[in-house]
Amino acid sequence: MPVSNFVETSLGMQLTSLHVENFKSLVNFDISFSKFSCLIGLNGSGKTTVLQFIDFLSQLSKGDIKGWLKTRQWTSSDLHSKLTSQRLIKFCATFLLEGSDKVQWEATFNPDLGRCTYERVSIDNLTLMLAEDKKLSLHSNSHKSVPPIHNFPIIFDYQGSVISQLGHDLLSNFHSALLRVKDFFLKTHSLELLSPAFLRRRSRNSEGGIGYGGEQMSAVLYGLGRSKRNEILAKLKTVYPYLQDIDVSQLQAGWKKLNVVEEYSSKKYSFESKHVNDGLLRLLAVFAQLKYDDGFVLFDEIENGINPELVEFVIDLLVESPHQVLASTHSPIVLNYLEDEIAIKGLVYIYKGKNGFTSSIPFFSIPSMHEKLSVMGPGDAYQDTSLVDLQQEIISIGAREASQ
Structure with a gap:
């Protein structure tokens, strides 16, 4: 995501992309985000799974995976994909800070243990934290009289991420980016099951x-x-x-x-x-x-229960909010209330291939959709499209890119 596209959020950082391996239908899955992003696609394509995975990252930072599974009435075996023989879940989350700094948090999660067995947080490829083999290494940019790398044995039990057990004072003493990553997910709130x-x-x-x-x-x-x-x-x-x-x-x-x-x-x-x-x-x-908290807010099918004449009111509220927002929708009406610039950056089409894997593509990066946007609103362009033909076009795009 180019720096010029960064829009200030209440946290001063944005989640810009995710790579996920082996979480439910997210197998070798990549997606990019804007300050306001909206997932569209057929039922069962994996839109809700994307929201669930981001909430999963939040729970890794909070360190209560057991409680989270209980709330959702899931077991640990529900997390890894049934479409592969793998059990470990791997991911890389990329953030952009106010300037040009790119922060990445990558990890391997073992569902049987309920925790990450490998974690690395880096800023512009400089390792700030590395946790593996029951050892923790932290890189300091604030202590001038001591070596920059500090190694600690991991002698405590934890769920989710080792970050969940590292206090704010400790993290801020080493590098503010470590604390920013933790705070980002502590302030991530999923409202996907509103009832x-x-x-x-x-x-x-x-x-x-x-x-x-x-x-x-x-x-x-x-x-x-x-x-x-x-x-x-x-x-x-x-x-x-x-x-x-x-x-x-x-x-x-x-x-x-x-x-x-x-x-x-x-x-x-x-x-x-x-x-x-x-x-x-x-x-x-x-x-x-x-109003409750700054952060990243997730909404599933944002139009549910709201009269069509109020949809514009809700969309304006979310787009103008200082929060980073990720929503999903089935309604072309929602899309028509987005300005073209917001739609181009924020609309993401979610679909499944014949193998059952979920994939994503920026909706208006698809040539036929980009062409329609010049004469139609975002929702009209979506409604005027055969999703079967659209998927064939996406497959053709992928084939051309693979051959280059």
Whole structure:
């Protein structure tokens, strides 16, 4: 990703690309990202798997793989691909910092052990951290009177990444890029399972955001405080003019209850969350997460539960957010609300080959799609395309590149 294309995010860094080997259908898989990226493709192509893998990286940094598997009702054997005979999962995540610095985190994860057995973090090919064979090496750029390489035995147990057990002070003392990588994934939040039933629940804990299904939304809204809730209210009133208040109160034992206040014929009515429409709840969830924390936010099928006339409102919110955002959609309507420049950079077509492996390609790098964009909107171009013919064109592109 050229430096000139870098757009400042709230974290001051972006995830620009991933290489994944052997995670579910991601076998020798490569993908690039912009500040706002949107995955499109047929059902079962692997869009949700891409979101799940990024959430998996987040859990490696948090060091709670067992808890993550339990939440998803998965086992460790669900992680590696059934399409190969391999069990180890390998990846390389590439980030771009504010300037021209390129940071990479590459690792090998053993599902049977629940942890990475090899890890390397580098900046412009300089190794900052290397963990393998129960040994940890850290490179320092801040200690002038000691050798730049420090070696430590790994004598502690850990899940996921060894980074999860290294404190912020230690990481920042050696190189700020190590801390930036950890913080990036600590502040990655997946909302791929948003459910109206979960969004309506009373909750107590707001740690980690609103949760996969939105089950902690009332606690997050409560924790944001009145000022930020009023900011959300002001935005929502532009599309819900009868909305008067987002009222969150604390009950006994710390439970938080969400009520929405609306006004009709000069009279105000308070409705508990269980009586609030799905679209408003979903919009509240998006706002709550974006106000809760800086970071990288993942949404699956962003148009679900939202009226078509409100889709533009949601897309503008996500594109203009200081967060890095990755969403998926099946709706051409969503795509038509993207400016051409955003669509060219951010739309990624996800598809499966005959071997069952998931692949990706920037949608408007496909010649026929690039040509259509000159006379159509992004969504119209997508809707006007036979996906069968498109896949054949992609295969032809791959064959030509392989022969060169």
